[in-house]
Amino acid sequence: xxxxHVISQLAALEAESIHIFREVAAEMERPCLLFSGGxxxxxxxxxxxxxxxxxxxxxxxxxxxxxxxxxxxxxxRDRWVDQLGLRLVVASVEEAITRGLVKEEPNGSRNxxxxxxxxxxxxxxxxxxxxxxxxxxxxxxxAKERVFSFRDEFGQWDPKNQRPEIWNLYNGKVFPGExxxxxxxxxxxxxxxxxxxxxxxxxIPSLYLASEREVVLRDGMLYAVNEFVALKSGERSELxxxxxxTMGDANLTAAVESTADTVAKVVAEIAAVRVTERGATRGDDxxxxxxxxxxKKEGYF
Amino acid sequence: xxxxxxxxxTAGSVDDGKSTxxxxxxxxxxxxxxxxxxxxxxxxxxxxxxxxxxxLLTDGLRAEREQGITIDVAYRYFATPKRxxxxxxxxxxxxxxxxxxxxxxxxxxxxVLVDARKGMTEQSRRHAFIASLLGVPHMIxxxxxxxxxxxxxxxxxxxxxxxxxxxxxxxxxxxxxxxxSALSGDNVVQRSANMPWFDGAPLLSHLERLHVxxxxxxxxxxxxxxxxVRPQSHETRDYRGYAGTVASGVLKPGDKVxxxxxxxxxxxxxxxxxxxxxxxxxxxxxxxxxxxxEIDISRGDMLCRPANAPAVLQDLDAQICWMxxxxxxxxxxxxxxxxxxxxxxxxxxxxxxxxxxxxxxxVEGVEGLALNEIGRVRLRTTKPLFVDEYQxxxxxxxxxxxxxxxxRTVAAGMIIRESNAEAAPPVETE
Numbered sequence: 001x002x003x004x005h006v007i008s009q010l011a012a013l014e015a016e017s018i019h020i021f022r023e024v025a026a027e028m029e030r031p032c033l034l035f036s037g038g039x040x041x042x043x044x045x046x047x048x049x050x051x052x053x054x055x056x057x058x059x060x061x062x063x064x065x066x067x068x069x070x071x072x073x074x075x076x077r078d079r080w081v082d083q084l085g086l087r088l089v090v091a092s093v094e095e096a097i098t099r100g101l102v103k104e105e106p107n108g109s110r111n112x113x114x115x116x117x118x119x120x121x122x123x124x125x126x127x128x129x130x131x132x133x134x135x136x137x138x139x140x141x142x143a144k145e146r147v148f149s150f151r152d153e154f155g156q157w158d159p160k161n162q163r164p165e166i167w168n169l170y171n172g173k174v175f176p177g178e179x180x181x182x183x184x185x186x187x188x189x190x191x192x193x194x195x196x197x198x199x200x201x202x203x204i205p206s207l208y209l210a211s212e213r214e215v216v217l218r219d220g221m222l223y224a225v226n227e228f229v230a231l232k233s234g235e236r237s238e239l240x241x242x243x244x245x246t247m248g249d250a251n252l253t254a255a256v257e258s259t260a261d262t263v264a265k266v267v268a269e270i271a272a273v274r275v276t277e278r279g280a281t282r283g284d285d286x287x288x289x290x291x292x293x294x295x296k297k298e299g300y301f
Numbered sequence: 302x303x304x305x306x307x308x309x310x311t312a313g314s315v316d317d318g319k320s321t322x323x324x325x326x327x328x329x330x331x332x333x334x335x336x337x338x339x340x341x342x343x344x345x346x347x348x349x350x351x352x353x354x355x356x357l358l359t360d361g362l363r364a365e366r367e368q369g370i371t372i373d374v375a376y377r378y379f380a381t382p383k384r385x386x387x388x389x390x391x392x393x394x395x396x397x398x399x400x401x402x403x404x405x406x407x408x409x410x411x412x413v414l415v416d417a418r419k420g421m422t423e424q425s426r427r428h429a430f431i432a433s434l435l436g437v438p439h440m441i442x443x444x445x446x447x448x449x450x451x452x453x454x455x456x457x458x459x460x461x462x463x464x465x466x467x468x469x470x471x472x473x474x475x476x477x478x479x480x481x482s483a484l485s486g487d488n489v490v491q492r493s494a495n496m497p498w499f500d501g502a503p504l505l506s507h508l509e510r511l512h513v514x515x516x517x518x519x520x521x522x523x524x525x526x527x528x529x530v531r532p533q534s535h536e537t538r539d540y541r542g543y544a545g546t547v548a549s550g551v552l553k554p555g556d557k558v559x560x561x562x563x564x565x566x567x568x569x570x571x572x573x574x575x576x577x578x579x580x581x582x583x584x585x586x587x588x589x590x591x592x593x594x595e596i597d598i599s600r601g602d603m604l605c606r607p608a609n610a611p612a613v614l615q616d617l618d619a620q621i622c623w624m625x626x627x628x629x630x631x632x633x634x635x636x637x638x639x640x641x642x643x644x645x646x647x648x649x650x651x652x653x654x655x656x657x658x659x660x661x662x663x664v665e666g667v668e669g670l671a672l673n674e675i676g677r678v679r680l681r682t683t684k685p686l687f688v689d690e691y692q693x694x695x696x697x698x699x700x701x702x703x704x705x706x707x708x709r710t711v712a713a714g715m716i717i718r719e720s721n722a723e724a725a726p727p728v729e730t731e
Binding site: 004006007008009012013018022049050052055137143144160163164165166168174186189192273 | 303304336337373374375378380384385517527531532533545551574575576585587600637699710
């Protein structure tokens, strides 16, 4: 391997992500990393640490807290932030609802209303670059988004007006109020993320691993019964071995049946799986063919 | 986990079966997910198509679905046990030259599709030209729809001969021809039983086995300093690390290096990563280099070898692909320029000629370059850049121009060295 001067594809992806982190740190005034405690944002933070070591990560992290998070995810979020000595900005959707910035949606999803909360906090902190853990394999609109995704003063994405990205020369130039969303994991797939978590032995929430959990079958998806998901009349819960493929809001993120109780088993499972992670687990993405594209145009990640 | 990465670019329109080919690669390599396939099947039915329109997989945006066109570069991913593949999928029409350039800029391989019934078209010539202009090391000509020409060897050989003749006018290092049918899958993943006369490998095994390691420039050491790492803690007070991605060459501790622009010479002390020190670093590794001597070095500077340095130039000759629809490239105008990690300003001194990308003819006496036009331009930069000929070094030979009034990326540039002026694509004067 070494003689031929070829690095593995995971090493190549990591190198590309490190390059992106350094480029943003060098060229942008006030970057910030969106950190939720989910697997993609954990991998992102892990790589950010490697990009600047032995110096600390030179930017803060922000969490748009919908108030509907799994408790374990929040605990892990705080542990990562403490260990790396970072400043954590929390933008609370709950609090934004209380003061009337946004209104609860009838279906209980806070996915869409978190956008104004994110934009307000980013404007208050004057962030001109926000790192997000989005990957192009997740969804069709994401597949066409740039690594440096230009957003106007309203955070809006205009898919027809994207800056060409040639070689690894990124253009982060913005006027005041405008910003760049940066996706260092653009070229990673779900399998890459899991393979990397395995090879780097990265700590992730145990919800990603299979365990016997009390679940209810609703709209063809399995939801864990917890403080955010109560049984409706006529529904019956049962114990099944399940795990989570994504870590969205606890009321709308479904689990998948699985016996993969270690990261290695998850890697093997993902390598064989035939359904995309969002298709399998995100009630909030099922709204329409263009749900993600529409949310992005409003300033969503 | 030792699989390596191969990036390839495809260009073409719905007609020539490009989307079907990509769909076939994903499907037969079991990289297509069932919910994606279901969604495509559902939309195909809703639109009254009799077949599953695999192009719907790549057309992601609402405007694209509404108009039935592809307007942007879409990135697709699939993996086999041997390799991970990144596909930069771009539409093929003239007005999308910009996207083709973007997709080809990072590609190891360009797939050019030719419809076996039509033979070479302007579009296939254009794709081949852009791939060669962008220095894509390998080109695979997929002669598609062989089922519609009765799997005819003579049709295939005719196209091969015509394309090979055309390619002598380009700079193509490795040219391969594969007869296939994306619709039926012949020679895509599985070897075709219908074309026993073809002794080459099917497309996927060719992509899996293609040797790309030697495409990287491991000779000319070029390390653009991207970011200076200076931890502020007590025990690391004197630490200065120069972070960057190796553009080319192999760096080792103990190597003598020259620092540009100053010209100081020093020695590499260590090559570091968060996982520990390295014995050597080569592209595309992202590392931190520390040096034996304390020299004032900042972002935009470059490390090279004392006996092998890039040219230090303020006057640049380059092929420019213009990418902006709102304004044309105009002599006398000043743009921002970004080259490796170095930024400056550049004024356009003159446009030598425009290239007609369909005929490869030079058109002289042009006053500007409009969207999707390619031409040779002379620039004068506000500070020296450390450059190599693009065709020998894609990392230190490429740059972008940025419009300072809109901040948009308006051009991709590929440097032609004065001493190598004859090495420009051999285009003909009209």
